[in-house]
Amino acid sequence: MVQYSKKFQAVPEPTIRRMPSYLAFAEGLLRKGQQFVSSTQIANYMNIDPTQVTKDLSYTTIVGKTRVGYEVKAIVDVLSEFLGFSVMDNAFLVGAGSLGSALLHDSGLNHFGLKIEAAFDINPATIGRKINDVEVFHIDQFRDLAQELNVIMGIITVPAENAQTVADLMVAWGIKAIWNFTPARIKVPDDIIVQNTTLYSNLAIIFNKLHQEKREE
C-alpha cells in the first residue's frame, strides 16, 4: 500500500462514506439556524456510535467544544472542502441512457463539485440532443473535446459488456479517474482511480437482510 506521512494520514473509506451524510445533516441544521451540534446528536441522526462521529471528524481540522459540540458552520465549510466538494471538477459521461441522463439531470452533482461537460453515446437517436443543457456527442468526438476541456473524470453508464471498451478509451484520452456504474470491473493502469458504484450490490444487501429475517422465523 501507499505510504503516507503522519500529517496526511489516510482516511478510512468508511469514514469518507459517512461524511457526506454529516454534511447533509449540518447543512440542514444551518438552514434551521442551529449554531452548534454535538456528536451525540449527529450519531443519533446517523444511528451510529457517538465516538464514531468524533473519530471521523478528528481526521479533519474541525475541533469541538466540550459541553457544546461542533460549530455547524465549521462542519459545513470544512467538510465541503475536505471532501473536495468546494472545487469544481470536470467530467465526461459515456452512455446517455436512462441512468446516464438521470445523472445529467442531477443538480446534486453540481452542488458537490462535479460538472459534466459533455455526454457521449453511439445511439443516433440521442446524439445531437441536449440533456439538461449538456450536449450528447458521438463517442468518436471524445478525443477532440477532451483536448479542449480540462476533464479529469470519466463516468461510465453504458451496458456492462461495453464498460472495458469505454474505459480503455478514457485512459487513452488522459482521464485520471473513472466512475464506473456498471457491475463489470474494468482493468486500467495503476495510476488511474476507479470507483465502482453498482446499484445491484445494494439490492443484494437488502434481499439478504430480508431473507435472513425469514430464516430466523
Next chain:
Amino acid sequence: MVQYSKKFQAVPEPTIRRMPSYLAFAEGLLRKGQQFVSSTQIANYMNIDPTQVTKDLSYTTIVGKTRVGYEVKAIVDVLSEFLGFSVMDNAFLVGAGSLGSALLHDSGLNHFGLKIEAAFDINPATIGRKINDVEVFHIDQFRDLAQELNVIMGIITVPAENAQTVADLMVAWGIKAIWNFTPARIKVPDDIIVQNTTLYSNLAIIFNKLHQEKREE
C-alpha cells in the same frame, strides 16, 4: 446483534457487495461458453486476492474442483438464488424525478428480482403519466394501492428534506424494507430494513483519492 445458528451464518456485507460482480462476470463467461472458472481468474478480474473469492463463495453451496475451478453455470445459478435475484419482489417508488425515472427505466432491476409496481409523486405534471409502463400516482393514493399489491419495498428518490416524511408514510403502509437514495438518514422502527445508497459518498471517495495523489507529489 442478531444471533444466528451456525447453519445460517451471517454473510459479511463486503462479501455480498462483491457477489453481484462475480455474478456479472460469470454470466459473461457463460455467454462466451466457458465452463469453468478459477478463483484466480475471478480475483484477477476483480483486482482482489484469490482467497477472498474462495472465502466469499464458501458462504454459498458452491464447491470448486482442485486444479479446475468453479463451474460457471453453478456460480450463475447459485449466486442468483443466493442474492435473492431469482424471485421477484415488488416495490413502490416515491419521487418520480430524474433519479426516480432512471430507476424506472432500468431493466437491470427487473433482471435482478425487483419489480417496481407503481410510482408516486406530488408534482401534478408527472402524476398520471407512465414512465416505462409504470404509472405515476399522487402520493395520497399510496395507501389504497399498497393494500392491493404485495409490496415489500419502498424506494425513496425525493429531495433529502422530504426523506423522513416519505419514510414515515412507507412504514405506516406496512413496507418491510426501504431503499433510500437521499443523503438524509431516516428513522424507522427496528424491524424495518434500510439501505442507504448515496451517490455522493462515491464522489467523495474519488475526490479524496485524487487529492491524496496531489498531496503525495
Next chain:
DNA sequence: AATCAATAAGGAAATTTTTCTTTAATAAAA
C-alpha cells in the same frame, strides 16, 4: 509412472474498523 504446478479450502495471522473506557473541560444547576 512419476513429477510438477495450479487450485480449493481451512485455519492463522495481520490489518482495519468499530466500540468501549477513561480523562479533562466546561456549561448549567444547585
Next chain:
DNA sequence: TTTTATTAAAGAAAAATTTCCTTATTGATT
C-alpha cells in the same frame, strides 16, 4: 461558589475483514 452532567478527545479493547500460510487434491507434463 460548588456540584453535576454533558461533551470532546485520546487511547485501549473488541470485532470484523482481509491477507497469509499450509495442506490436500488433481490435471498436465516429463
